[in-house]
Amino acid sequence: MEQIIIIPAIFIGLPWLILHYVTKWKTAGSITSDDEVLLEELYQLAKRLDERMDTVERLVATDNPDFQTARIMHDKEIDNAPLQELEALLAEKKGARK
CATH class of the missing domain: 1.20.5 (Single alpha-helices involved in coiled-coils or other helix-helix interfaces)
Structure with missing residues (x-):
């Protein structure tokens, strides 16, 4: 049995x-395709927020000449390298999908 x-x-x-x-x-x-879409949306949101922070910092700097930003500066090439690498990977991935 x-x-x-x-x-x-x-x-x-x-x-x-x-x-x-x-x-x-x-x-x-x-990751799933839904996860990829969510990551793309979050990336775009982060870029928009970064641009807004740059605008706010420029406005504050015009009112207060002693203002020093604590963030990574957008105009430094060394700070932009990881962002450019990420944008290249995203463009490559979009090209592979088509």
């Missing part, structure tokens, strides 16, 4: 369990 339960569990249940979790691990390792 115990053999009737043990044999199917070994030959059917165990492989099913292993394949089930292997599939879960493979799909969890990548």
